[in-house]
Amino acid sequence: MLLIIIAFAGGVFTVLSPCILPVVPFVFARSDKPFATGRLPFLLGLAGTFALVTGLGTAGLSGAAQFSEYGRWIALALFTVFGVSLLFPESTANLSRPLSDLAERFVSRSQNDGATRRIGSAISLGAATGLLWAPCAGPILGLILTSAALHGATWQTAVALVAYAGGAACSLAVVSGLGKRSLDMLKRSFGFGEGLRRAMGALVLLAVGAISLGVDTRILAYIPSGSTTVIEARLVSLVETRKLAGKGPQAARMMRVSMDAALPVQGHLPSLDGAATWLNSTPLSTDALRGKVIVINFWTYSCINCLRTLPYLKTWAQRYRDDGLVVIGVHTPEFGFEHDTGNVKRALADLNIHYPVAIDNDYTIWRAFNNQYWPAFYIADAQGRIRYHHFGEGDYSEAEDALRQLLAENGRRMRGDGPQPPVQATGAQAAANPTDVGSGETYVGYREAQGFASPQRVKPDTETAYTLPAQLPLNNWALAGQWNIGAESAVPGALNGRIAYRFHARDLHLVLGPAAQGKPVRFRITVDGASPGEAHGADVTSEGAGVVTSARLYQLVRQPGPVHDRTFEIEFLDPGVHVFSFTFG
Known part of the structure; x- marks a missing residue:
C-alpha cells in the first residue's frame, strides 16, 4: 500500500520536472473546455494510455516497443489536425469530424450526442498525449520498473503505474485549471478570445514539430531535474525503510549494533533448495549447515558494488575457514x-573465488530472503538464525566483528580481539572514492535508460543513425553511428560506433559483451579527447586500447589525480559489441 501512495505522490511531483514540458502545450490547449466533458476525459485518456503502454513494456511483451513508436507518430498526426483546427477555425468542422467519428466508436451512445462526441474527442486527444509523454526516469518510476524487471509484471506493478499516472493527471489538472483561469481573465480584460485560440493552435503545432524532430530531447538535456530527484529519493527511502522494518526488529537501522551486546535474532535462515545448480561445491542445504556460522552474499558478477565486496568475502572465507565459517555466494x-x-564459471575463475556459489537464475533464494539488493550480506549463527545483515558496500569491520562474535558463541577461541590485517584489493575490486562521485549507474538499454542526449530520438529495437550533440551536459551520454538500442543493451550496426559520457568520478566502468559467438571486439577510449595515459583503467592500455573478450564489467578509467568533470568517449573498431551500463567509483 505504501508503494501505491508513494507512486501517486511521485506522479504528482512530475509537474515540477522538466520532462513534463513537451506535453504542457497540449494540456493548455484544452484549458478552455468544461472540466467534466473536456478536461477530465482528456486527463483520464492521458493517464490510462501511459499506464497501459508502460505496463506492456515492463511485461516484456513482444512488439510493445514498436507499438509505442507507431502510436507516437499517430499521436503527432492527431495533434497536427488539432493544432490546425485551432489555428484555422474555419477548417474545424472538416478536420474534427473524422476524429469525433473514430472516438464515437469507443464511447457508448447517449441521448446527448454532442456531449458524447466531445467526450470521445477529449479521450482520444488525452490518449495521444499519453503516447507522447515520457516522464523522467526518476527514483520512484525507476523503483516500479526495476521491481517489474526483477519479479515480473504483477498486479502491484500495474496498480503502482496507474497510481503514478493518476498523480501526474491530478497535477496536470491543477495546471489546466490555472490555465483556464488565465484564459478567462484575458478574454474578459482584453477580448483576446479568437487570438488566444489561434495562439494555442500555433503552440500545439510548434510542440508537434519539436517532438517529431527531437528538439525537445535536446533542450531537456540542458535542464536539470535535481530538485524532483531529491524529493523522489526521500519518498523511495520510506519504501526501503518499511521493507527493512519487515525483516526484523533491528533491520530498519541497518544493524549498526554494538558488538559488546548480543546480536539480536532476526529470523531463521530460509531454504537454499531453489538453486539451479551449485559451483565450487555439491548442493548445500540449511539443515546440513547447522553447526556452522554462515555468510550469505547476494551478488552478480558484473555489478561493480558486488565486485568491491569480494576481497572481504574471500578474506573471511580463508581467515575463518578452520573456525567453522562457511561463505556462500x-x-x-x-x-x-x-x-x-x-x-559465471569463467567469472569465478577470473575473480579467484573458491567458496560455494549457488546459481539463483529463477530468483528463488532471492525471494525466500525477501531480498532487494545487490550486494547484500546475511550472517547466520550455528543454529541457523539470522543475526546480522547489511545492504550495499561498507561496514566491513562491523560485519567481521559480527561473524567473529557468532564464531565465539559457537565455542571457537578467536585469535585476538584487535583490528584484523587490512584487506588488499586491486583493479575494479579496489574501494571506491565515495567522497567525490558525482555520477551514478546509467543503463544504455531503453527499458531503464536516462540521460540520453543524442539529437535523435531513441527508436527501440531498430537500427538508427545517431550523432553526438555539440555540447554534452554532466551525467548525459550520447551515441554516434549506426546503433540498435534494445531493452537491455545497445549494439552498433557498423564499424566505429561511438559512445560519449560526461562524468564526474575517479573511476568509470562499462559492462560490455562480445559479438555473436563470442567474437572479440576491439575498442579505443579517450578522456577529454586524448589518450587516458596514467588515468587508464585495468582493462585498457595507457594509449586507451582494449578488447572485449567476454561479457563482464570493464574498468576503463581510473584517475590518479584530482577528480574533475571529464568527457569519456569509446569507439568500437569492430561491430557487434553489446553495451549494457555505466558505473562509477
Missing part, C-alpha cells in the same frame, strides 16, 4: 548474459 543475475552458467 548466491549469484542472482541482472542481465541476460549473467544467466549463462558458463559465464
